[in-house]
Amino acid sequence: MLSLKNLSVRYGKNLILNNVSFTLHRGESLVLIGESGTGKTTLAKSIIGLGDGSYSGDVRYRGQNLLAMDPEEMARIRWNRIAMVFQNVESALNPLFNILEQVAEPMIEHGLHSPREARSKAGDLLKKVGLSTAHFLLYPHQLSGGQKQRALIAMALANDPEVLILDEPTSALDPVTKEEIIQLLREIRKKCTLLALTHDLAAASRLADRTAVLYGGRIVETGPTGTLLSDPGHPYTRGLIRSYPDINGTKDLQGIPGRLSRPKRGCPFEPRCTQGIDVCKEAVPELRETGKETRRMVACHRGGIVPLLKTCELSAAFGRVRALNRAGITVFEGETVALVGESGSGKTTLARTVMGLQRQCEGEVYLEGVLVGKRGRDFYRKVQMIYQNPAESISHRQNVLEAVSEPLEIHRIGSPAEKKEIVKRVLDEVELPSDDEFLKIYPHHLSGGEAQRVAIARALVLEPKLLIADEPTSALDPSVQAKILKLFLNLQEKRGLGIIFITHDIALARKVSDRIVVLKDGYIIEDGPTGAVISSPGHPYTRRLLAAAPALPYGLGKGVPSYTDKCLSM
Amino acid sequence: MFRLRDSANYLAAFLIILAVNFFLPRLMPGDPLTAIYGEEALVHMTPDAQEELIQRFALDRSLGEQFLEYCSALLRGDLGYSYYFNDTVSAVVFRAVPWTLLLVGTAILISALAGSIAGMESGWRRGKRTDRALLAGIMFLEGFPDFFIGMIMLIVFGVVLKVLPLAGAMTPYAGYTGLALVQDILRHLILPASSLALVNLGGTFLLARNTMVSILGESYIFTARAKGLRERVVSYRHAGRNSLFPVITHIGIQFGRMVTGALFIETVFSYPGLGLLIQKGLQARDYPLLQGVFLVVTVTVLVTNLFVEVLYKKIDPRLRPCISTTGRKLETTV
Numbered sequence: 001m002l003s004l005k006n007l008s009v010r011y012g013k014n015l016i017l018n019n020v021s022f023t024l025h026r027g028e029s030l031v032l033i034g035e036s037g038t039g040k041t042t043l044a045k046s047i048i049g050l051g052d053g054s055y056s057g058d059v060r061y062r063g064q065n066l067l068a069m070d071p072e073e074m075a076r077i078r079w080n081r082i083a084m085v086f087q088n089v090e091s092a093l094n095p096l097f098n099i100l101e102q103v104a105e106p107m108i109e110h111g112l113h114s115p116r117e118a119r120s121k122a123g124d125l126l127k128k129v130g131l132s133t134a135h136f137l138l139y140p141h142q143l144s145g146g147q148k149q150r151a152l153i154a155m156a157l158a159n160d161p162e163v164l165i166l167d168e169p170t171s172a173l174d175p176v177t178k179e180e181i182i183q184l185l186r187e188i189r190k191k192c193t194l195l196a197l198t199h200d201l202a203a204a205s206r207l208a209d210r211t212a213v214l215y216g217g218r219i220v221e222t223g224p225t226g227t228l229l230s231d232p233g234h235p236y237t238r239g240l241i242r243s244y245p246d247i248n249g250t251k252d253l254q255g256i257p258g259r260l261s262r263p264k265r266g267c268p269f270e271p272r273c274t275q276g277i278d279v280c281k282e283a284v285p286e287l288r289e290t291g292k293e294t295r296r297m298v299a300c301h302r303g304g305i306v307p308l309l310k311t312c313e314l315s316a317a318f319g320r321v322r323a324l325n326r327a328g329i330t331v332f333e334g335e336t337v338a339l340v341g342e343s344g345s346g347k348t349t350l351a352r353t354v355m356g357l358q359r360q361c362e363g364e365v366y367l368e369g370v371l372v373g374k375r376g377r378d379f380y381r382k383v384q385m386i387y388q389n390p391a392e393s394i395s396h397r398q399n400v401l402e403a404v405s406e407p408l409e410i411h412r413i414g415s416p417a418e419k420k421e422i423v424k425r426v427l428d429e430v431e432l433p434s435d436d437e438f439l440k441i442y443p444h445h446l447s448g449g450e451a452q453r454v455a456i457a458r459a460l461v462l463e464p465k466l467l468i469a470d471e472p473t474s475a476l477d478p479s480v481q482a483k484i485l486k487l488f489l490n491l492q493e494k495r496g497l498g499i500i501f502i503t504h505d506i507a508l509a510r511k512v513s514d515r516i517v518v519l520k521d522g523y524i525i526e527d528g529p530t531g532a533v534i535s536s537p538g539h540p541y542t543r544r545l546l547a548a549a550p551a552l553p554y555g556l557g558k559g560v561p562s563y564t565d566k567c568l569s570m
Numbered sequence: 571m572f573r574l575r576d577s578a579n580y581l582a583a584f585l586i587i588l589a590v591n592f593f594l595p596r597l598m599p600g601d602p603l604t605a606i607y608g609e610e611a612l613v614h615m616t617p618d619a620q621e622e623l624i625q626r627f628a629l630d631r632s633l634g635e636q637f638l639e640y641c642s643a644l645l646r647g648d649l650g651y652s653y654y655f656n657d658t659v660s661a662v663v664f665r666a667v668p669w670t671l672l673l674v675g676t677a678i679l680i681s682a683l684a685g686s687i688a689g690m691e692s693g694w695r696r697g698k699r700t701d702r703a704l705l706a707g708i709m710f711l712e713g714f715p716d717f718f719i720g721m722i723m724l725i726v727f728g729v730v731l732k733v734l735p736l737a738g739a740m741t742p743y744a745g746y747t748g749l750a751l752v753q754d755i756l757r758h759l760i761l762p763a764s765s766l767a768l769v770n771l772g773g774t775f776l777l778a779r780n781t782m783v784s785i786l787g788e789s790y791i792f793t794a795r796a797k798g799l800r801e802r803v804v805s806y807r808h809a810g811r812n813s814l815f816p817v818i819t820h821i822g823i824q825f826g827r828m829v830t831g832a833l834f835i836e837t838v839f840s841y842p843g844l845g846l847l848i849q850k851g852l853q854a855r856d857y858p859l860l861q862g863v864f865l866v867v868t869v870t871v872l873v874t875n876l877f878v879e880v881l882y883k884k885i886d887p888r889l890r891p892c893i894s895t896t897g898r899k900l901e902t903t904v
Contacts, residue, residue: 048796078798086796088789095790095888096811106797139887155797 001026001193002047002082002163007057009042009217015262016042016053018217024163029194031204031225033240034214037260040197041087043214044167047195048084049074061163079106083161087168089148093140099126099151100136106158125154129184146177153184157192164188166196170203182206201244205229210295213237216260216268219287221304223296230529233290233304235334235496236269248531250510251336252486254493267301274496275306275333306333306368308466308498309354309383314363316353323349325522326363331466334496336488338509338530340545341519347502350519351468354500355385368465377411384459388471390451394443394458400427401439404458411462426457430487449480456487466498474503485512507549510534518542580872587868588644591861592637640861649865650858654850659862662847667866669739670843673836674828676759677766682821685771689778690813694805696783705779712772717834720765724838727761734761737840762839766832770824777820781813788812815886822878826871 003023009016017039024030032040045051047059049066059066061081066074086092093102103122107113113121126136129150140148149169156164169185170178185207188194196207204211205225212222213234221234232238239256258272263281267273270280279301287297290304298304309331316324324346331337339347352358354365356375365372372379384407387393394403404423408414414422424434430453432438443451452472459467469488473481489512491497503509509516509530516533518526518541525539537543631639643650649659688708692701711719728736735741739758746754785791786809794808833845840846844863851859883889 050792050795075798075800078796080798084796086789086793091789092793093790094794094808094812096886098887106799109797109799109803141888152793155793 001028001062002195003058003060004043004047005058005060007043007046007055007059009039009046009051009053009055011053016217017046018268019057020214020217020219021057022212022219022222024193024195026162026193028210029189029196029208030210030212031196031198031208032212032214032219033198033201033204035199035240035260038214039217040199040214041167044084044165044195044197047165048078048082076110079156079161080110080112080159081161082163082165083156083159084165084167085149085152085156085169087171089145089152089172092152093148095140098137098139099131099143099154103151103155103158106155110159112159122154122158125157126151129154129157130180144177145172146174146181149173149177149181150184153181153188157188162193164192164194166194166198166207168198168200169196169207171198171200178203199240201229201241202246213240216262218268218284218299220269220299221297222287227296233296233298234269234300235273235275235305238305238334239272246531248535250530250534251514252489252511254489257494267299274494275302277301305335307331307366308333308335308368309500310366310369311350311354312364312366314350314353314365315361316349316358317361323522324353327519327522327524329500329517329524329527331498331500333465333498334492335515336492336499336501336513338513338516339500339502339519340504340506340509340516342504342545344521345519346522347504347519348470349522351385351470351500351502355383355468380407380464381411381462382464383466383468384462384464385468385470386452386455386459386472389475390448390455391443393455394451396443399440399442400446400454403443403454404461407458407462413462422461423457426461427454429460429491430454430457431483432457447480448476449484452476452480452484453487456484460491463495465496466500468500468502470502471504472501473508474505481508488512505550506534506545507551518545580876584868584872587872588641588865589637591864591868592640593633644865649862652851652856652859652862654854654856654859659858662859663844663862663866666842666844666847666863669841670829670832670836670845672739672755672759673762673766673841673843674825674832676763677770677832678821678825678828680763680767681770681774681824682817684767685774686778686814686817688771689775689780689817690782690805690810692775693779693782693786693813694809696779696786701779704775708772708775711768714769715834716765716769716831717838719768720762720835720838723761723765734758739842758841762832762835762841765838766828766835770828773824774817774820778813778817781816782809785809785813811885815882818878818881822874825874826867829867829870 001024003021005021007020008018020039020043022030032043034040042051042053046053046055047066049069055067057067061077066077069077093099097105100119100122103125104115104118107118107121108115112118123133123136127133131147131150131154135143135147140151143151149172153169166185170181173181182203185194185196189207194208196204198204198207208225210222211225211228212219213228213236214220215236221228221232221237223233228237229241232241236256239254242251242254243256245253256272257274261271262268263271266281266283267276267285270276273280283301285299285301287299288303290296290298307330310329312328313326314324314328315322315326327346327350329337329339329350339350341347349358353360356372356379367379367382398406401420401423404426405419408419408422413419420439423439427434427438432450432453443454446454452475456472467488472488473484476484485508488497488499488501492499499512501509501512506516513530515528516526516530517524518533518539520541526533526537526542528538533542534546537546640650647660649663651657652659652662655662688704692704695701724736727734735758740746740751740754741758744754791804791809794804799808829844830848831845832841832843833848835841836843836845837849844867847859848863850856851863
């Protein structure tokens with residue numbers, strides 16, 4: 001029905017759209033998501049032939065190239081075949097005409113109906129989108145945002161178009177109106193081919209079967225909407241999801257580091273990506289099928305978000321006691337996996353086995369897809385661990401400088417001056433003072449929080465990709481703990497750090513993790529996205545953990561002001 | 571549609587202008603009697619005659635009493651007596667008013683139509699060749715003072731080409747009637763009206779063009795184009811109508827100013843309108859005449875403003891109260 005092939009749009013020197021291709025079949029619906037400035041509106045405008053800028057590539061509608069069409073032919077396609085619902089609800093309607101006239105206008109002007117018929121049909125359409133007859137003769141300034149949006153939708157449907165383009169159809173609306181408009185659009189979807197452009201993920205998920213993610217003028221990921229949003233393949237997609245305030249999400253909102261830029265060559269997302277390799281700077285990745293499922297494509301040299309650590313059937317035993325039984329976990333780049341369970345459930349054993357501090361009796365550990373045998377320096381450059389008690393994990397004979405630079409010593413990195421520079425930078429990163437005085441302090445002069453930060457700095461000094469944190473905050477008081485957790489999340493956002501977060505506190509896990517793995521007696525009994533595990537735990541043991549989670553009894557049920565009872569009874 | 575409160579504003583404005591209109595000429599230096607009859611005539615004038623004149627215009631009483639006298643006379647439709655023309659002021663003024671209205675009305679009609687259409691077209695084609703040519707040409711015309719353009723027109727069409735009459739509003743003593751009279755009047759009208767229109771074209775053009783340019787950036791223009799409407803429809807129905815508002819205001823203001831501003835043109839073409847009358851009244855310090863003219867001009871300006879206001883409500887639904895558009899009160903739905 002509608003297909004784009006290598007569409008590029010250029011404003012002056014800026015390449016706004018870069019080789020965008022997709023095909024929409026009859027009756028299909030596709031949603032394009034992306035931040036503002038990624039070229040969504042430009043795309044919509046170029047399909048309807050009203051963009052400015054220079055074009056290359058094809059926009060084909062039923063085989064005809066719209067870009068090569070003369071203006072009169074194009075005018076016939078507009079609204080009759082391809083109609084659009086505009087982004088700017090407040091000013092997309094002409095203030096001088098009532099909505100009935102505006103809805104009727106395209107029918108009259110395209111010669112489909114006589115003015116009288118057109119008006120009566122316009123009335124039907126307005127009724128269909130949920131406006132009452134009292135509103136027909138109103139002018140845009142007399143309508144609310146939702147009513148204007150309805151009028152715009154009615155207007156778009158006026159000439160029975162085959163393709164409907166929706167540019168941010170719901171972004172200016174309040175949630176209730178938004179929901180109603182989405183319902184309406186879902187009705188319309190049954191008859192029209194729908195192309196929606198939005199940054200609203202929830203709206204996207206309900207509007208279309210397929211989703212394409214647009215970044216820097218390129219499509220970086222496509223796939224069925226549901227799986228794409230629940231299991232994003234491209235780091236940008238995950239960034240969008242993480243920064244979206246989802247009612248079911250429990251982890252703190254995280255942004256995407258950096259800001260939108262358009263590098264001359266290489267992957268457009270490279271400057272903001274935390275898993276970039278050399279080739280990302282050089283070549284533009286093509287959209288490729290991933291192993292995940294059919295029709296799922298990701299444009300990434302690394303094949304999407306990389307699985308950092310994978311364990312298969314990992315078991316460990318103390319004598320005849322099996323402390324860990326065939327545990328399989330996967331930690332992706334930039335992801336926090338919380339290992340939750342009571343003491344003795346095998347959390348620490350799992351961590352220590354991964355680190356090679358505990359002998360595994362069966363199973364394999366893969367780091368970045370490579371089987372890990374004997375842990376050498378290379379392994380520890382990439383995987384570091386933080387322990388529960390910082391006072392014990394830092395030798396009392398080392399001052400801060402010595403403690404933090406020790407890993408550099410071991411890996412023989414840098415001259416003494418360089419080492420000091422690195423240490424100072426890392427201390428800055430963990431929000432500790434980096435002056436010479438502080439560097440000379442010994443651990444017993446540090447507070448618990450400071451000592452844990454020093455331990456974190458020591459773990460980060462080699463810039464590892466994976467951090468295993470074993471109860472890193474349980475020895476700290478809550479306010480210090482909150483700060484340390486924020487620090488973890490910021491580091492993760494900035495560097496794409498994968499974190500295995502071991503805790504017995506499921507309330508804490510809920511705030512920091514993307515996925516929760518519940519262990520009991522050495523077995524993994526539950527593994528899923530945090531939101532899902534918290535809201536509908538599958539295993540009775542998880543339910544027990546949740547019931548036992550710390551909760552403040554105050555504040556609940558106090559959301560309703562006391563006087564509403566009176567108001568309601570009146 | 572038009573409420574009492576709005577008319578009250580106009581009434582207040584009218585009264586204030588009435589007062590200013592009365593006091594201003596009184597504050598001018600010189601004695602009206604001296605001005606009208608000249609020093610010598612006054613010397614020869616009998617004290618009785620002089621006394622009678624003073625009595626008639628209440629010049630011997632206080633300003634306040636003069637004003638009251640003025641107002642009550644006004645109510646009777648008596649604007650006073652012009653020494654210079656030796657006739658009642660109302661007669662003199664109302665002989666001139668139709669000519670000025672004809673001249674200014676025609677000029678405004680031409681400049682408003684041509685100016686806004688040219689402006690819209692120019693704005694629609696912003697940056698293209700037509701736009702640049704129009705812009706340059708009109709700015710060039712705008713640079714000349716009105717009497718200069720009038721003189722050039724007069725020389726070219728009246729003296730060199732000899733196709734149009736040189737002066738006056740009609741051929742005197744020709745005894746034309748019916749269609750011939752209309753034709754004669756139109757022939758006399760062409761030059762002054764087109765000079766006046768040319769001078770006033772620039773402002774309207776620039777305003778229409780600029781508004782058009784900014785309106786074209788509005789989302790609803792994009793909507794209109796996306797609807798596949800013809801260019802004419804987009805440029806006139808959607809952009810044009812929206813860009814008219816400042817132009818209408820401008821024309822309303824222009825009209826009031828032109829009634830007196832036509833002075834130069836009327837002088838150049840000896841067109842017997844209010845402008846010429848003002849000039850003569852000023853030279854002779856003919857207070858009653860001047861007051862009469864100013865009053866008429868004031869009323870014209872006020873009426874124009876009122877007209878513009880009503881027009882605005884007619885074409886801009888945003889200024890209309892809800893009830894008049896739907897015929898009933900809004901219910902809260904959806």
